[in-house]
Amino acid sequence: MRTTVVGAENTSPIRWGLRQVAGHPRTSSSALVGSAAVFWFGLHTMLWAVGIAVLAGVSWRLLDKPTFDRFAGRLLRAWWRRWWTYQRPWLRIMTACNLTTTDHKGETLVPRVTGVRCTWSWDTVSVRMAKGQAPEDFEQAIERLANAFRARSTNVRLVKPGKLALDFQRREPFDEMIIPLSPLAESTSAVDLRRLPVGMDEYGRDFTLNLLQRDLHVLLGGATGAGKGSYMWALLRSLAPLIRAGLVRLWVIDPKGGQEFGMGRAMYHAFADNDADGLALMQTYVKTLDERKLELGRAGVRTFTPSRETPLELLICDELAAMTAFASRWITVAFAPLMSKALTQYRSVGGRIIAATQEPTKDNVPMRGLFPTKIALRLDSASYVDMCLGEGMRDMGALADKIPEILAGVAYAKRDGRREPLRVRAPYSRDEDIAELVEFCTSVGTVTELRRDVTAPAEGQERDEPADVYAIDFEALEVDDYDTDQDQTDEVDVIEHFEGDEDDEEIA
Known part of the structure; x- marks a missing residue:
């Protein structure tokens, strides 16, 4: 029916313009500010400003x-791709993929693009579905959409009734990026506990863990063969x-x-290869750190210092769910509280935990929220992504369930205090x-016990005990497995990467 309002046909361009301004506020405001600047400062001044x-x-x-990509590149890429990559061919592609409907008047209804968000690897296109459409319509056309927009893969997510998100993978940075194993450093001074390389991120930077302040405990979630062991072996290589x-000291x-x-086995302080021994190891681990906690607390020491007497105690638990959910009940009931206690009380005394699981559900891993750093490798279900990394991480671009099997070691890392997940990959060991690593760590026989019997000094003789634990002379330490056929003794350098860090944040 034709409208009877006088002059209505003359207002349709105005209504269209108002809708465009309201629907694209950033582009409209940028055009308005640019026009005002040209009017106020002049064209030549603005050209100079734009060039600079x-x-x-x-x-x-x-x-x-x-x-640059985090603060500027993503916005520019999203603006360009919305107009050129998606909006320009949108009507043609929707028609070719049979994703249009017809109303009672015979008019064609087309889904509408409401926004585009970009990361380095993925584009997320927010779409308002046309009347009469369902998410299943887009799921059936998912392969056609991927081919039409020249994407490696496509994913459909329902955001809310009437609105969905199409995820397009534009590139895979790890197709050509080679992730090398970190070299074995010869001296302790070459190791920084604040920057332990375990792989590379999608920008080609080193992906490191900070076992002193930030990455106190790490949870790895991934299906069988996803590459969880690669991260743990890479960490041990950095700590060699x-x-x-x-x-x-390693508790495994x-x-x-x-x-x-x-x-x-040869380089571990303690090792358990079954459920019962795993519980006994965990009990010993907790007892050891409880004793250290009381000792340091009664001495008025707020933070531990890595030394031969108080080493950093690193607990590695492969298949955590096997100890917390799938073992005998008497084991799981006792193990879960011990693990939760270790995750909450041993930061200042040097307790660190690296754990891995295949199903990061609350039933299998009840203490998953106590891990400040989480890494999601290839997962079998989309719901596992948020379970592993935290609520809303999949909507932020952590599509761990879309990682193909051929990309073992690729994962999304989420740290406390950082809003967005980071795509990373660890090298394969x-x-x-591994044999080279074990030989390196055991070659001089210095994998020691926590407490060593010290011979009492003779009467009148002062105990040789340095006031500064960083000044320990490792060259003077007795080595049990010394090879008498060598002409020179093996040297172990003093750890130096903590020196000069008085202004750094203490481990509380």
Whole structure:
């Protein structure tokens, strides 16, 4: 029916313009500000300003691509791709994919793009569905959409009634990026506990863990064969000089009979390859750190210092759910409180935990929220992503359930205090690499006990005990397995990466 309002046909362009302004506030406001600046300052001044801004942006991107992409590149990429990649061919592609409907008047109804958000690898297109459509219509056309927009893969998510999100993977940075194993450092001074490399991120930077302040405990979630062991072996490789010097002790629980970590038995302080022994190891771990907690607390010491007497105690638990949910009830009932206690009370005394699980559900891993750093590898279900990384992380672009099997070791890392997940990958450790690591850590026989019997000094003789634990002379320490055929003794350098850190934040 034709409208009877006088002059209505003349207001349709005005209504269209108002809708465009309201629907694209950033573009409209940018055009308005630019026009006002040209009017106020003049065209030549604005051209100079634009040229300087472009030059500064290009320099920023060349010098620091990750920060440029985070604060500026994503916005520019989202604006460009909304108009050029998605909005321009939208009607043609929707028609070709049979994603249009017809109303009672015979008019064609087309889904509408309401927004685009971009990360380095993925684009998320927010779509308001046309009347009569359902998310299943887009799921049936998912392969056609991926081909039409030249994406590697596509995912459909229902955001709310009438609105969904289409995720398009534009690139895979790890297709061509080679992730090398970190070299074995020869001295403790070359190891920084605040920057332990375990892989690389999607920007080509080192992905590191900070076992002193930030990444106190790490939870790895991933299906079988996803590459969880790669991160744990890479971490042990970065810690190798400290393990050899006795500054880091390893407590390892591998309930799968030692198939994953059995090769490293010689360099562990304690090892359990079954459920019952795993519970006994956990009890000993908690008892050891409880004693240290009381000792340091009664001495008025608020934070531990890594040393031969108080090493960093690193507990590795492969298949955590096997100890908290799938073992005998008497084991799971006793193990879960001990793990929760270790995650909450041993930060200041040097207790650190790295755990892995296949199903990061609350029933299987009830203490998953106590891990400040979480890494999600390939997962079998979309719901597992938020269970592992936290609520809303999949909507933020952590599509761990879309990682293909051929990309073992690729994951999304989420740290407390950081809003967005980071796409990372760890290097693969072969059996030869693990054997090399074990030989390196055990070659000088310095994997020691927590307490060593000290011979009492003779009468009138002062005990040789340095006031500063960082001044320990490791060269003077007695080595049990010394090879008398060597002409020179093996040297273990003093740990130096803590010196000069008086102004740094203490471990509370």
